Amino acid sequence: MDYHELMIIGTGGRGVLLIGRLLLEAGINKYKHALFFPNYAPAMRGGESECTVVLSNNYINSPVMFNPYFALAMTSSSLQLIEDRIKSGGSLILDGSVISDEIKRNDIKTYRIPATEKAVELGGNQAANMVLLGAYLECTKAISLNFVEDALDRRLQEESKKPILTLNKMALNEGAKLMANYKI
Amino acid sequence: MSDRIFVSGNNAVARGAIQAGCKYFFGYPITPQSEIPEYMSRELPKIGGVFVQSESESGSIYMVYGGGLAGERIMTSTSSPGFSLMAEGISYLAETEIPAVIVNVMRMGPGIGTGGQGGQTDYLQVTKGCGHGGYRAIVLAPASCQEIFDLMQVAFFLADKYRTPVLLVTDFILGQMDEPIELRTLEFEPLPKKDWALTGKEKRGGNRAAHIAAFFTYGGVVNYHMKQIEKYKEIKKAEVRYETYMAEDCDLLIVAYGSSARIARGAVDMGRNKGLKLGLLRPITLWPFPAEQISQLSSKVQKVLVVEDSQGQLIEDVEASIKTSVPVHLLGMWARHNTGGGGIIHPERIIEEVEKINGK
Known part of the structure; x- marks a missing residue:
């Protein structure tokens, strides 16, 4: 597939925008066009935060979409904002550690990934976003995990950032494993 | 890359x-x-x-x-x-x-x-x-x-x-x-x-007197x-600049600029997939305004739809450009998906409006 659209939605401060931006930086290795739009402004740190990412080999028209094909939800309140909007036949990945809501849609695929739990197990709950990103990439094969690891390397070059870099990479790979072994 | x-x-x-x-x-x-x-x-x-x-x-x-x-x-x-x-x-x-x-x-x-x-x-x-x-x-x-x-x-x-x-x-x-x-x-x-x-100073090869325009300069x-x-x-x-997208054979011409035009371009593709013959004209220069181009294109279509994230401002220039009686519709900021912070006019909403207009 040469087109991917994704909406990531969650609470400000948990890295919603970061994984969107990373996906963009990594995506350009494979796609001719890429676009990232963060719509967060009144909502940083604690409010609802969302972003859209589009990867495509054709010129990307709209930077925003009401009905995304793929959504990634990090909290229960953000899930409520996005559940009805996902395109029929689309997919949803949610953080199963913190979201227990029942999904009413039966025309979309839902994956409950215990992202926060896995991140805590690896050393820090702040890496839950990376677990979800890993799961997304395993599910869609939009780009290889290596490109995201390269993007992380470029961002976290200082010696002092080594532990957080290692944690993020582990979380990314564990997320992909969780998806690979996922049974609907 | x-x-x-x-x-x-x-x-x-x-x-x-x-x-x-x-x-x-x-x-x-x-x-x-x-x-x-x-x-x-x-x-x-x-x-x-x-x-x-x-x-x-x-x-x-x-x-x-x-x-x-x-x-x-x-x-x-x-x-x-x-x-x-x-x-x-x-x-x-x-x-x-x-x-x-x-x-x-x-x-x-x-x-x-x-x-x-x-x-x-x-x-x-x-x-x-x-x-x-x-x-x-x-x-x-x-x-x-x-x-x-x-x-x-x-x-x-x-x-x-x-x-x-x-x-x-x-x-x-x-x-x-x-x-x-x-x-x-x-x-x-x-x-x-x-x-x-x-x-700077004339001694150093500069220019101290400004030949700038004012009410007395040109007499x-x-x-x-x-x-x-x-x-x-x-x-x-x-210096008029503009861009058209799928406008050659469209029935309904959308006119929009800036981010709204980008979103409208998405709507044109969505509409074409549904069999709606949409096209887009995007003014790149808002002044000078591509009045002539809008006038020409609008004479070949059945409807015009102006999309702007405001109360209806661009539409004034679009209406002034059109010489025929083609109906000009407006989709403004009320089309945002929520009334609070972060409200956006999505391409899906533009399609909804087109279908509403066509149903009339």
């Missing part, structure tokens, strides 16, 4: 300006454009330039005036309320024919407005002469990060060519979104020497205005 870098629209403004040879920036922070002064404050000193954070936008525009008078490529950027504060100074720039580039990253107004969300509510202000005196300024409205980068170079060229302030307008969506851009230098025709500029008030009118005619003839 390593020759491309990722930038936000705001970052593209700053990089485009530096690419055009702009070394002087005077401004004041205001959301959602603060990334522009942030970048300039970091980068300009490295290339021997100057960044000054002024005491207010009224201050920045007069610093721009002074720098422009010295013949340098010079700019400022702001958002809607700050742009209003600059209006007086822009009028002075226009009167004295000082080239300068002013960027307005619009936010929803009027008044203090909303820093954290989109809006295109300054259309009338930027196109109809925001300051006093009925002057005209060229207004550029890009719709992607690459186009922002390129049009910043065009803006400086046009400012120097016509000795006029040039305005470039974007908004929250364009300012905050990230896209890859190619850092390319555009080629332009040679420009005349700025023999009117104040360049009285009327002659001054006749000269300006001639210049505006020339600009209207030579």
